[in-house]
Amino acid sequence: MNRFIPYGKHSVSSEDLKEVNDVLSSDWIISGPKVAEFEDAVAKYCGVKYGIAVSSGTAALDIAIQALNLPAGSEIITTPFTFIATINSILFNNLTPILVDILPDTYNIDPQSIRKKITANTRAILYVNYAGQPCDIKNIQQIAREHNLFLIEDSAQALGAEYNGRKIGGFADLTILSFHPVKHITTGEGGMVITNDKYFNEKLKILRNHGINKEARERLGPNADWSYDITSLARNYRITDFQAALGLSQLKKLEYFLKRRREIAQKYDQELQNCSNIVTPVVRSEVQSAWHLYPILIQNYDRNLLFRKMREKGIGVNVHHIPPYHFTYHQRFGWKAEDYPVTESVFRRTLTLSIYPSLTEEEQDYIIQTIKEILK
Numbered sequence: 328m329n330r331f332i333p334y335g336k337h338s339v340s341s342e343d344l345k346e347v348n349d350v351l352s353s354d355w356i357i358s359g360p361k362v363a364e365f366e367d368a369v370a371k372y373c374g375v376k377y378g379i380a381v382s383s384g385t386a387a388l389d390i391a392i393q394a395l396n397l398p399a400g401s402e403i404i405t406t407p408f409t410f411i412a413t414i415n416s417i418l419f420n421n422l423t424p425i426l427v428d429i430l431p432d433t434y435n436i437d438p439q440s441i442r443k444k445i446t447a448n449t450r451a452i453l454y455v456n457y458a459g460q461p462c463d464i465k466n467i468q469q470i471a472r473e474h475n476l477f478l479i480e481d482s483a484q485a486l487g488a489e490y491n492g493r494k495i496g497g498f499a500d501l502t503i504l505s506f507h508p509v510k511h512i513t514t515g516e517g518g519m520v521i522t523n524d525k526y527f528n529e530k531l532k533i534l535r536n537h538g539i540n541k542e543a544r545e546r547l548g549p550n551a552d553w554s555y556d557i558t559s560l561a562r563n564y565r566i567t568d569f570q571a572a573l574g575l576s577q578l579k580k581l582e583y584f585l586k587r588r589r590e591i592a593q594k595y596d597q598e599l600q601n602c603s604n605i606v607t608p609v610v611r612s613e614v615q616s617a618w619h620l621y622p623i624l625i626q627n628y629d630r631n632l633l634f635r636k637m638r639e640k641g642i643g644v645n646v647h648h649i650p651p652y653h654f655t656y657h658q659r660f661g662w663k664a665e666d667y668p669v670t671e672s673v674f675r676r677t678l679t680l681s682i683y684p685s686l687t688e689e690e691q692d693y694i695i696q697t698i699k700e701i702l703k
């Protein structure tokens with residue numbers, strides 16, 4: 328096999344392209360009806376009232392935190408085992424990220440560790456559903472109630488996941504999604520905040536559009552007024568209508584995409600769980616993972632050596648995620664690896680295997696056979 332198999336990949340079909348084309352040939356290519364239609368469809372899928380579509384998952388995180396309107400010096404508790412955008416979104420808002428360690432089975436944030444880090448300045452918990460698996464949400468909600476904290480859910484990796492039989496979306500005050508090509512559905516770049524809260528919906532629609540208090544469509548036509556007000560300092564985080572058309576078309580295939588991801592995960596489980604050098608991922612009984620990643624732990628074998636050998640064979644294994652205390656920029660915050668022993672130990676041993684809807688059976692067999700051969 329001389330092709331390179333990536334760890335994640337989008338699936339865009341000719342039906343998707345037709346939808347994009349139709350919008351590009353219409354009068355509204357930004358801030359038009361497709362964006363609203365996409366927002367309603369995603370919100371409905373997740374069982375929530377509102378969606379605010381934006382230009383990326385990172386933009387969604389940024390305005391979700393801005394919408395909380397927290398006073399300077401506020402602390403937000405989050406996990407170090409995430410993509411850096413989670414932590415940066417707190418920093419963009421000039422607030423303080425407080426990192427707490429993860430659980431050794433799911434690699435999700437540890438509720439007990441959250442409790443220990445709560446101070447008089449704690450205002451929110453930003454939890455991440457790592458690899459597509461929802462966190463211990465009931466316990467996190469309980470902590471938020473006791474201490475009157477906002478909850479933000481980073482579900483960039485978990486669209487379609489379930490917790491206690493309910494789709495993710497309505498568990499936190501604000502939930503964010505990403506439509507990056509490796510995620511469950513794509514709009515190229517793109518993201519969304521979803522919420523049941525009317526105030527947040529209105530606020531976020533302003534925050535994605537320069538702080539302008541009227542939508543573009545309200546300012547068009549014979550009876551509209553030219554005036555508008557700026558009610559917040561904000562950026563342009565809008566998404567286009569042709570991206571929304573792509574997202575809508577992709578959403579129709581989400582259940583199929585999730586099914587394919589589950590099948591691939593099940594096959595890895597079956598084939599690899601008896602391999603003594605590999606710990607396969609643990610999924611708790613109260614959740615359905617959306618399987619964004621398939622992370623394994625390597626034991627009694629050098630992870631980096633395995634990584635190189637797999638890459639040499641054309642297999643795009645990867646490492647998710649590098650904790651922030653390993654980055655040059657983030658050194659200034661004084662976070663130390665020894666304060667996050669579980670995160671650090673998982674980070675040093677983890678490897679993510681390819682998982683995406685168009686991964687063929689033959690490709691997956693090749694991945695499984697190659698890893699077994701190397702570890703033999």
Ligand SMILES: *Cc1c(COP(=O)(O)O)cnc(C)c1O
Binds near residue numbers: 385413
């Ligand atoms: C992908 C991802 C993001 C960022 O999403 P973008 O759309 O790439 O900006 C944020 N958080 C997590 C956990 C992610 O996996």
